[in-house]
Amino acid sequence: MSKNQNKILFSDFPPIPTKAWEEKINKDLKGADYEKKLIWKTNSGINVKPYYRNEDLQNLKYLLEANTNKLENDWLIRQNIKVEDFAKANKKTLNAINKGANSIGFIFYEKQNITIDNFKTLFENFPFDKVEINFSAGKSIKNIFDIFVNYCKSSKIDTKIIKGSFDFDPLSYLAITGRIIDKDYFDKAFFENLNQQFPKMQFIAVNAYNFKNAGASILQELAFAISIGNCYLSKYTEEGIDINQLAPSIKFNFDTSSNYFLEIAKLRAARYLWSKIVEQYNPCCSEKTKMNIHSLTSLWNKTNYDPYVNLLRTTTESMSAVIGGTDSLTVNAFDITYKNADVFSDRIARNQQIILKEESYFNKVQDPSAGSYYIENLTNSLIEEAWKLFLTINEKGGFFESLKQNFIQDEIKRIAKKRDMDIATKKEILLGTNQYPNSNEKIKDDIKNTNIFDVEIDKSDKIIEPIRLYRGAQAFEEIRLKTENFIGKKTEAFLFTYGNLTMRKARAGFSSDFFASGGFKVIDNDGFNTIDEGIEAAKNSKAEIIVICSSDDEYETIVPEILKKLSKEQIIVVAGYPINILEQLKNEGVEYFIHVKSNVLEMLSIFQNKLGIK
Numbered sequence: 001m002s003k004n005q006n007k008i009l010f011s012d013f014p015p016i017p018t019k020a021w022e023e024k025i026n027k028d029l030k031g032a033d034y035e036k037k038l039i040w041k042t043n044s045g046i047n048v049k050p051y052y053r054n055e056d057l058q059n060l061k062y063l064l065e066a067n068t069n070k071l072e073n074d075w076l077i078r079q080n081i082k083v084e085d086f087a088k089a090n091k092k093t094l095n096a097i098n099k100g101a102n103s104i105g106f107i108f109y110e111k112q113n114i115t116i117d118n119f120k121t122l123f124e125n126f127p128f129d130k131v132e133i134n135f136s137a138g139k140s141i142k143n144i145f146d147i148f149v150n151y152c153k154s155s156k157i158d159t160k161i162i163k164g165s166f167d168f169d170p171l172s173y174l175a176i177t178g179r180i181i182d183k184d185y186f187d188k189a190f191f192e193n194l195n196q197q198f199p200k201m202q203f204i205a206v207n208a209y210n211f212k213n214a215g216a217s218i219l220q221e222l223a224f225a226i227s228i229g230n231c232y233l234s235k236y237t238e239e240g241i242d243i244n245q246l247a248p249s250i251k252f253n254f255d256t257s258s259n260y261f262l263e264i265a266k267l268r269a270a271r272y273l274w275s276k277i278v279e280q281y282n283p284c285c286s287e288k289t290k291m292n293i294h295s296l297t298s299l300w301n302k303t304n305y306d307p308y309v310n311l312l313r314t315t316t317e318s319m320s321a322v323i324g325g326t327d328s329l330t331v332n333a334f335d336i337t338y339k340n341a342d343v344f345s346d347r348i349a350r351n352q353q354i355i356l357k358e359e360s361y362f363n364k365v366q367d368p369s370a371g372s373y374y375i376e377n378l379t380n381s382l383i384e385e386a387w388k389l390f391l392t393i394n395e396k397g398g399f400f401e402s403l404k405q406n407f408i409q410d411e412i413k414r415i416a417k418k419r420d421m422d423i424a425t426k427k428e429i430l431l432g433t434n435q436y437p438n439s440n441e442k443i444k445d446d447i448k449n450t451n452i453f454d455v456e457i458d459k460s461d462k463i464i465e466p467i468r469l470y471r472g473a474q475a476f477e478e479i480r481l482k483t484e485n486f487i488g489k490k491t492e493a494f495l496f497t498y499g500n501l502t503m504r505k506a507r508a509g510f511s512s513d514f515f516a517s518g519g520f521k522v523i524d525n526d527g528f529n530t531i532d533e534g535i536e537a538a539k540n541s542k543a544e545i546i547v548i549c550s551s552d553d554e555y556e557t558i559v560p561e562i563l564k565k566l567s568k569e570q571i572i573v574v575a576g577y578p579i580n581i582l583e584q585l586k587n588e589g590v591e592y593f594i595h596v597k598s599n600v601l602e603m604l605s606i607f608q609n610k611l612g613i614k
Helices: 003-012 018-029 034-038 086-098 116-122 138-154 170-177 188-197 218-238 243-249 260-279 309-324 343-358 373-395 399-404 407-424 474-484 501-516 531-541 552-565 579-588 600-611
Strands: 076-082 103-107 132-136 164-166 204-207 250-256 292-297 328-330 492-497 521-523 545-549 571-575 592-594
Touching: 018 034, 076 086, 076 132, 076 343, 086 103, 086 116, 086 343, 116 138, 132 138, 138 164, 138 170, 138 188, 164 204, 170 204, 170 218, 170 399, 188 243, 204 218, 218 243, 218 250, 218 260, 218 373, 218 399, 218 407, 243 250, 250 260, 250 309, 260 292, 260 309, 260 373, 292 309, 309 328, 309 343, 373 407, 399 407, 407 474, 407 600, 474 600, 492 501, 492 531, 501 521, 501 545, 501 571, 501 592, 501 600, 531 552, 545 552, 552 571, 552 579, 571 600, 592 600
Parallel strands: 076 103, 076 328, 103 132, 132 164, 204 250, 250 292, 292 328, 492 521, 492 545, 545 571, 571 592
Antiparallel strands: none
């Protein structure tokens, strides 16, 4: 197309000012409240507009400053391996590397008795020059430090080529266990010795993912992360450690949830905020202000039921982490919530990242979200709000003091409580669990992994109340498992569908999901021509729960008739909340109504109690 043709084209389609768009929107709203209808309020307290334009970039302060985003977008594919049998772990490690992993994370248990010989077995044929290595061991990380150093000496390994990290994070450990890691050993001499021997490794971690796995918001995870990082900078620079060595030795481990755009913005905001904090310690150059980021797909939103949906969740989460600019990524296996990952699920997890690289070319585009009106504004909002929370924590004396005052715990509980309620009322959807469950699925014999968060439970030596790590689906899964395990009465819900075709179908669909999410077998029907026909079918079903599905207008006449003809032992439920005749129906004997505002968990628990399900 020629330049003249371009001019003609754009003259036919002139730019439309924001005022004109707003006038059109308000006209289409027909008097409805703009803010209530179109402004999205995140659980972080950030208001998100329905659309953004180029003019919305003009006053974003952080865009006017130095760009802290990565110059390239490649990342390391990390596979985490739990080490119990060292020979098996070695075999699994080499297989993972052969199949595409270029970063390995070894997870050890706190009370393991590990020797140099164990490490010789674990690292046999390990390509230290090509693959990053990372260690996680909770309170026993000091022991891992020592053994790995001695192993490298005895095996004559060139430690200067080794890349990776040690998971030393006393503040996050305190937050999830209530206990203190022995902090005295990590002093200037110890750090400088490690830094000299392993110049390409990080020795301090900030495990921000723990907060999201306790139900915290994205904003809280971000603010708590930079607060912990700042505590480490303050503490260790006071002990004489050079900021130019210290700052690059910290690795941030972030959770990535299914909140696609906010997760992209979070990593961009994190890099900016961290650079501003490190600048206050007067490093030699901007290179020292860069944040080292590892991302993990979230555990909080993963489900035992319909676990293949977890693959969809981890795919979008991986995309968020990569577009946001993570340096390395662990995709947790889709079945990790109920058993140890096997060859199949590990392979899928690796391949999700390989596809993003080799087929989708996500590693070929520098800072792919730069310039997006929406993401840049989300980034700016997260920067501003996370900074406010960071300052609040600082005013309380820092992260450690905030934990002692229960401020961190209370902040997380506040958001987690709201999220739990949103899941219970289906405002937040977990497919296959609280929405569209597979009623034929049974999992009671499949659950073999009960401690997916790898937190050792020890009630001794606690100095603070620890945060609770859990999954959002757990409450629904516990309800459903109780029904699965119930021996005795049948647990069936019969749908008495009658009257208005549209309403009975809609309410039957809703009721089917409602009871199936609690493990009840649902007996659906196409609709009955007469009430007596429905009564006969309901009696023949011998179902304990009868759910009447019709329209509000028809309930006034059909519900009393159905009640008279059904057994008094059956639990009668009305689908919907017919406000105009509610008291009348209650007076007729209807106790239970299920509708879109119901607390599904609470109602399912009531029905279980009525049936004696323990």
